[in-house]
Amino acid sequence: MNDDPVRSVLWMARGAWITMELRAACELGVFDALDDPLTVDALAEVTHSDPPTLARLVRSLVDLGLLTVGDHAAYELTVLGATLREDHPSRLRDLVLMQATLPNLAAWGALDAAVRTGSGVFEQVNGMPSWERLARDPEAQRRFNAAMARRAGAQVTAVLAATDLSDALTLLDVGGGRGAMLAGLLEALPSLKGVVADQPGVAAEAEAALAEAGLGDRASAVPCDFFTSVPEGGDVYTIANVLHDWDDAEAVAILRNVRAAMSHDARLLVVEHVLDAPGRSFEELRDIHLVDLHMLVLFGARERTQAEYDGLLTASGFTASRLADPVSEWNVLEARPVG
Ligand SMILES: C[S@@+](CC[C@H](N)C(=O)[O-])C[C@H]1O[C@@H](n2cnc3c(N)ncnc32)[C@H](O)[C@@H]1O
Structure with a gap:
């Protein structure tokens, strides 16, 4: 200053x-x-x-x-x-290029309108929802997927520290992008199998990426619209960096479909940046608060506290969550099906 x-x-x-x-x-x-x-x-x-x-x-x-x-x-x-640099392990370049796309910047140009109405502005400004724009533009989609995948290492660290997955058989990652988190978990847990469920174009990229990582025998990707249904068959379900893209009603709709796919003894791990998780640095919170505004302009969505996530979970047929002690910027909320 x-x-x-x-x-x-x-x-x-x-x-x-x-x-x-x-x-x-x-x-x-x-x-x-x-x-x-x-x-x-x-x-x-x-x-x-x-x-x-x-x-x-x-x-x-x-x-x-x-x-x-x-x-x-x-x-x-x-x-x-x-x-x-393109070869830097942080893959920060992917994030810079993804964030600096003109449709995203144009949506930020209407932040004041979003604050007045409490709604997202991306569709109004760009003529179509953000997910549709990505699906129509393979290069933008690839960049977006790469920008998301860059943080998989920290997600994997958080999940492995949060819960014991040594007995887990099949992990189903809902909205798992190009499968980077799943790949990291499979590398750490040699007996685990996994499935990424995501939109058709993204699932195709995940399938190829998992095969390229030599995990084709233990991992696959399936096309899914999580507003319609989520694949069955996992004993562990993960949903990482997804619920913050949606408003409360949409997030509950997704979680209800996840719940419907799960057996009674399966468990759900929600991986997000929980606003009131302990031990956050000022810099982390400052970043999360900016991402919260990004979620607002893009999707009319938000970052949430644990109580707010619990509100979504309990409205969707899950127990309130157990928040694992944070070991990275990512937080893991573990919940079980009720009934
Ligand atoms: C913010 S990204 C998170 C990706 C990944 N889980 C991660 O943490 O990097 C959200 C994901 O949700 C997926 N998604 C969006 N709408 C979807 C839908 N209707 N059905 C399934 N997946 C969807 C996107 O394609 C994207 O991969």
């Missing part, structure tokens, strides 16, 4: 520009080109850019702490800049 309040708030007001600057640098391949330090002219050649104009972008990336300039006017990646 700067001592001058106007300058501090001006910096916040520039946030959208910075998002787009990161997007441009990722799209140009600036971070990926810098295996070794390069002059602007050399970087311009690799990124097919106009050298004097690239120099202006690079100057600002230096100001942001993403690049640094060393000997002979050669630019180098900093630790921060390295996180935006």
Whole structure:
């Protein structure tokens, strides 16, 4: 924070520009080109850019702490800049490119309308719901799935710490995206089998990804509309990072279908960012509060407290949840069918 309040708030007001600057640098391949330090002219050649104009972008990336300039006017990646490389394990680049899509930004442009009405604005602004736009645009869908999958490692850590899955036979991951969390769980638990249930295009990507990970004999993906039905047959059901995409009525509709698919002795693990989970850092909460607004503009949805999740669960035929001690940014709520 700067001592001058106007300058501090001006910096916040520039946030959208910075998002787009990161997007441009990722799209140009600036971070990926810098295996070794390069002059602007050399970087311009690799990124097919106009050298004097690239120099202006690079100057600002230096100001942001993403690049640094060393000997002979050669630019180098900093630790921060390295996180935006295609090969960085955080896969942050996928998230930047997904978040910086124009339909998402246009929806944020109507945040004030969303706050007035309490409803999502994506469909009004872009002419179709967000899920439909993704289904119609394979590249956007692939990017979205990749951006989701980047956090699978932390989800796996949270699930394994939350509950003993050593006796589990078949885990069914509802809305499991391209199967990254399932793959991580199967790698940790060699006797477990698993199924991803997701929309048809996503399930196809999951099937291919699971086969490519060498898990084709223990894992599969099935097309599903969780508002119609959810596949039976799991003794453990997971639903990760899904309920926050939906308003309460929709979330209850999904959970009722999950409940209908489950036997009495199966268990449900809800993996989400629970707002009032203990031990959250200021930075984590700040991020969750922003994602909450993202859920509002995209879907009219929200992040929730444990009590709010319990309201959904108990309205859908489940017990109230047991919240596992947090070990990562992800929280796991375990619930059992009632009756
Ligand atoms: C936010 S993503 C979470 C993906 C994954 N579970 C994760 O944690 O990375 C929500 C998932 O719900 C899926 N989904 C949305 N609508 C669906 C529907 N009607 N039926 C089944 N899956 C749906 C999406 O395709 C997407 O994979």
